[in-house]
Amino acid sequence: MSFLCQKQCYLKKCKTVVTSCTPAKCLVDKKENKCIDGFEVILEDTVLFPEGGGQPDDRGKINGTDVLKVWRKGAHAIHFVMAEQNVGQEVEVEVDWQRRFDNMQQHSGQHLITAIAESLYSWPTTSWDLGEKVSTIELDTVKITDDQLLAIESAVNEQIRNAVPVKVRLLESGSDEMETIRSRGLPDDHVGPVRVVEIQGIDSNMCCGTHVSNLSHLQSIKLLGLTKAKKGKSNVVFVAGNRVLRYLGSCYQTEKAMTKLLKCTPVEQTSAVEKVQKNLKEVCKVSNRLLKMVAVMRAQIYVENKDRDPVFVQHEKDGDSEFLNILAKAVGDKARFMFLTGGDEKRAGLYLLIGPPEAIASLAPKVSELLDGKGVLKNGWFQGKANKMAGRSQAELLLRKYITDHEL
Template sequence: MAFQCQRDCYRREFTTSVVSCHPAELKIDNSGKKEKVKGFNIILKDTILFPEGGGQPDDQGVLNDIPVLRVTRQGADAVHFVTSPLEEGVEVQMKVDWERRFNHMQQHSGQHLITAIADSMFGFKTTSWELGRQRSVIELDTPSVEPGQVEALEKAVNEKIREQVPVSVKVVAMDDPTVEKVRSRGLPEGHTGPIRIIDIEGIDANMCCGTHVSNLSHLQAIKILGTEKGKKNKTNLIFVAGCRVLKYAERSYSVERALTSLLKTGPEDHVEAVDKLQKSVKVFQKNNLNLLRDLAVLIAENFKSNPNRGKLFCLHRKDGDNEFMNIIANEIGTEGTLIFLTVGDEKEAGLFLLAGPIEMVDTLGPRVAELLEGKGAGKRGRYQGKANKMGRRPEVEVLLQENIQHRSSEEE
C-alpha cells in the first residue's frame, strides 16, 4: 500500500493509531562512534513519515511529541523506532520535520528531472543516485561528460522549472499496460501490490516510492556543481536543488568573505594569492628543513667536543622530526653513548628515538615506549616510535641513567 506520506507529500500532521509495539535496538552514529540505543519498534495503521528507500533517506518527526529516530520499511509496513513505548490501539498525533522533508522532496524531484533531461539530450542513462546531507550525486552510464554538456543540461532543467511543469502521482496495478511505458531500473526485491509512478508532465514518467514536489516551480532552481570520475566507465554528476542552492550560496559567500579578510585581496584574486602563499610555504619548509639538519650536526658536534660528556645524551626539540633525530644519532655514534631524543609537544604527543648499544636498546626500548604511553619498534641499536605522554620524559631519563650506572658497576 501507499503510505499517507506518499499520497500527500505536503501533509505535515496526521492522526493514526498504533498497530504494534515491540522492544528493539538501534545503532546510531554519535560523533563518528557507533552506539546502540534501546527502544521500541512501532508499526502504525498509516504514517506521514517516509521510510528510507529509492535512494532517499527517511523522514524525521514525532509521535505524541516522542522523537522518531529512524523509519524503515519491512515488507508492507513502515517501522518507527522510538525510545518510549506506546500501547497498541492508542491514537497518536504525528508531525513531520517539514524542513527535512521538503529538502528531500526538492532533491529527489530534481534528480528525476536531471536524469530525464540528461537522457533525452545526450543519451546519458542514470544507473544509481544518492541523496547526501549537503549535495546529491547521480551516477551516469558514460565515461565522461563535457563542460559544455553540463552547462547545457543545467540550463535546460532550470528552463523546465521556470515553465512550472506539473508533477503528479499515479498508482497502478502491476499488470497495467502503463507500467511497460515508464522509465525504471526495476522494482525492489519482494515488491507486492500497486506500483507508484511519478509523472513530470511531458518530460518523464518513472516508478518511484519517494516523496516529490507537485510542481517543478517548487524546486526553485538547480545548480550542477560539477562532475567527477565514478566507477568503471561511469561519471558522477553532483548537484543541489532548491533550499540547498541558497545554503550553498550562503556558505560560499561566507568563505569568500573570510578569504578576502585573510588574503587582503578581492575574490577574483583569491586563487592567485593562495598559489603564491603555497609556493612561499614550500620555500620556507625547505629552508627550515636545511636549518634543522645543520642544527642537528652542530648539536652532535658540540656534545662530542665536550671533554666532560657522559654516556647518556638526552634532547627534546618541539619542531624536530625523525630525520632530525637520526642525524644527531648518526653524528654522535652509538657504540659508547646511549641517546634519547624526542620531538613534538612537550607534554602530549610526539616522536621518540632511543639509540645506543644494541643490547641496551633491545632491553630498554619497549620500556621507554611503555613509559611514554606510545608504541615503537626497532633493530640494530635503534628503537623509535610515537609517544602520547611526552611529559613523562624525566621518568625515562631516570630509567636510562640507572641502567647506565648499573652496567658501569658490573664492568668494574
C-alpha cells in the same frame, strides 16, 4: 502499498488511529551504535515517510511524542517512539516539514539529473546518496569532463525554469506500461500497485519516495563537481533547492572572511593566496636550513665535551625525522645511546632510539609502550611515532638503568 505521505507529499499533518504498539529496541543512531528501548507503533495511515528509494525516513511527532525512526515492513510503516501509544486511540501525526521538503527537493533533483545525464550522454545512474549537506549520484561512466558537467547543469535548470509538472501514478505490477518505466526492481515484500513518479515529457521512474509536484519547486540545482568513485564509475555531487541558497550563503561568508584576512577584493584572492604560498615556501626553506644548522651545532657541542653523558638526549619541538637523523649522524658513535625526539612535548611526536643492536632490540618495545608508539627497528636504529610524549623522562631512565645493569 501507498501511504498518505506518498499520496499527498505536501500534507504536513493528519489524524489517524493507532492499530498496534509493541515494546521494542531500536538502533536510532548508527554512529552511536547503541539500541534504545521504546515502542514500535503502526497507524492506520501516516504522513511520515519510511526510508526507501534512497530517501531517508521522516522525523515528526505522534501526539507530541517524537518519532525517532520510521521504516517499512510489508504493507505497514513502523514508527519508533519512546512513549507508549494506546491501541485504538485517535492521534495527530505531524511531519518535520523542513526536513521533509529538503528531502523532496534533493530526491526530485536526483531524478531530474539522472534523466538528463542519460538523455544527453547515455549514462545510467547506478546508485545515489542523499547526504545531510550534499547529495551524490553515481553514474556508469569512467570520465566526465567539465563541459559535460556544465551541459547537464544547464539542461536541468532549464527544465526547472520551464516549470515542468511532476506527477505520481499507480500501475499494476506486470502491466505492459511497466515495461517502459525506468526501474531497479521491486522489494521482495512489495504488495499492491507500483508507484511511478513521472517528470512530464522527461522521465518515468518507479519510486516510493516523496517528490515536489512541479520542477519549479526545486528553485535551482548546482552541480558541485566530482568525487572519487568505484572503478568505472563517476560520482556527481549536487545540491538542490534551499540547499543551493545555504551553500551560496556559506561561500559568501567564506569569501568575506578571506577578503578580511588577505586584505584584498574577492577577485584578487587567488593571486593573493598564491603570493602567500610562495612566501611560505621561502620561509620553510630558511627554517629548514636553520634547523639543520641547530642539529649540527648541538651534536658538535656534545661531541667536543670530554665529560659527555653516555646517553645523548635531545628534544626539538619543531624537529622532524630529517632533523633527528642529521643530529644522530653528526653524533655518530660518540654516544652509547641516543634518544632523540621531536614534536609536542606531551602528546604526539617522533622518536629515534639508537645504540647497540642487541640493547635496542630489547629496549625499543619498552620505550614504545611508555610513549604509546610504534616504529621500525633496523641495525640498532629504532624510528617511531608516539602518541604520549609525556613518557620521555621515563624512557630516558630506562636507558640509563640498562647501562647501569649491564655495566656499559
